[in-house]
Amino acid sequence: MAGIEAEEQLKELGSTLSGIEQVLDLDAMRSEIAELREQSADPDLWSDQERAQKVTRRLSYLEAELGRVEGLRKQLDDVSTLYEMAAEMDDEETRTEADEELETLRKAVQQLEVRTLMSGEYDSREALVTINAQAGGIDAADWAQQLQRMYLRWAERHGYPTEVYETSYAEEAGIKSTTFTVKAPYAYGTLRGEHGTHRLVRISPFDNQNRRQTSFAGVDVVPVVEQSDHVDIDESELRIDVYRSSGPGGQGVNTTDSAVRITHIPTGIVVSCQNERSQLQNKATAMGVLQAKLLERKRQEEAEKISSLRGESTTSWGTQIRNYVLQPYQMVKDQRTGVEVGNPSAVLDGDIDEFVEAEIRWMRQQEHQDA
Template identity: 75%
Template sequence: MADMDPAEKIKELAATLTSVTAVLDMDAMQTQIAELREQSADPELWSDQGNAQRVTRQLSALESMVSKVEGIRRRLDDLGVLYELAETEDDPDTRGEADRELEQLRKDIGDLEVRTLLNGPYDEREAIVSINSQAGGIDAADWAQMLQRMYMRWAERRGFPTEVYETSYAEEAGIKSTSFLVKAQFAYGTLRGEHGTHRLVRISPFDNQNRRQTSFAGVDVVPVVEQSDSIEIDESDLRVDVYRASGPGGQGVNTTDSAVRITHLPTGLVVSCQNERSQLQNKATAMTMLQAKLLARKREEEQAEIDEIRGESFSSWGTQMRNYVLHPYQNVKDVRTGVETGNTSGVLDGEIDTFIDAEIRWMRSREKDGEN
């Protein structure tokens, strides 16, 4: 493609955009937008806060998608004019600007193409991300905190709001666990491939002999539960513990026992929340997290039954999925997709879209193979 005429490159990108928008079904989007606008204009909508937020969130996401597609179309048209101007004026600077815009359009259309792959039953939901330190002692706790920062920076780069539900700090450094919400449509579909074990190799900053240390942290991603989901929880199946919220190093950050930990006895699932000062609010949030985890477990069990009938298994997604090597060389590599980079500092600062896009494509190809 490097030797192609710019007009041909633009034509090829325009054809790709047409294919992508056909899959997105822009006419159906416009119809849905009109229906949602009508609902949002109803004064009675806000009598149900949950439904009102769902309607406004969905409307905003659809309008944003339509605006993005229309903007890319305009930019493709303008790009042809820019190349013509560069040719007419024989202006290298204008040609360079056009080349940069061409590459950016290729990336933006590629992002739209990935969006068409997010068609799972829960992909459009917001996501709850949980991180737990595993083998590796202090380094594992520090690694879990580094991962938390990585995902927070990724969300910040994309303009996605986040809300930390709970963080359990380790005694010396780092965290034992954390759970946080990524509040964006399709956050779950985008992040679900991050589920699994993340392995770090580096010179330990906590070892006075400067030895190399391998540490592990587990990442779990589940979709937020909505009212339409049938997840029944029997109160008798729950053990609810309250305790005082703590900060780094075990420092108390609340003078009352407002933090809540809920154990689901039949499954052994444990969730906790300490971000609010009210015990009732923390319990409500913890219940939301528990419902999300139970929904994810239900989905996994249903998928396991389908795989058993089919005689195949795709359940290996939860195994080790990415290696981060900081010594003796710099490399981050995804075990499943093979995508890798030497820009470890960028990755740890949230530049993980290349990995995420490859995961989405990889998972969709596996799912399509399973359908056949």
């Protein structure tokens, strides 16, 4: 890369990084870290397990985020120094190394810039993800399970804790539905673009004639509710069923009727939880899931009302958003952003950052157009 071109790129990256540092407010971040460290050192903190976990998760996130920004600033200085050395020594090998480091830095700054685009009311929340098998029979159930694994692997890659609240297994293979949380700050803002229908095309492993099968699964992403949220739920409008949890093949994982299913009659929303042994704990968790879904429904209704007053037509992102083709060729393509990759295996193993980042940019663009 020519010296002047590299110098311009370094200058541009430095300017972008300065803008990111300003948006993230590093001084405020350092102050919050100091306060959280003080709280975490309090031996009484763990008397309230939920609060303690929230404090430690937030502290871990902020320390990682601050370290990431400071690391990029140092990396920017190091790459600049590398180019200076290459010029002084007129060394092509050092220049090539500097070019490679610059490209790595550029990608890392772009990824961090995406984080600054998440400024929605609930974007900083943890995410509650529900996956349902749709059209396609046994293949759709198998597809829903593959999607569950994809998101759990994505979270694992990033070091985000997850908790599976409920999984309803299909009779032959796969799952009918599942609900889980991704317990990381900005998980909702990061994953909300995944909301919609995901389409799989492949040779069905369940068809003895080896025919090509198209199957569908729906992904629903909502923010986890917090104490400040207010959602009125009339107990008389709920139907609460208890049942015995079961795993694949009907294998009992509980010997008591501890699993809980709650139906909100006015909206038809059904939520379940079976991950705890206590019926009371499962009911409390299920109520939290119901509150999250009702809060998101309320938010969507308010947005639609505002749009109708403006005379706008609202378009839902919850339509078919992505195609995964395994046969006759290999390709995963997002319908909205146009992002396309030729390695479905990597995507299904959780490598979805390219899609997620493009979605965040696309959604921000849509929101600016609607504003």
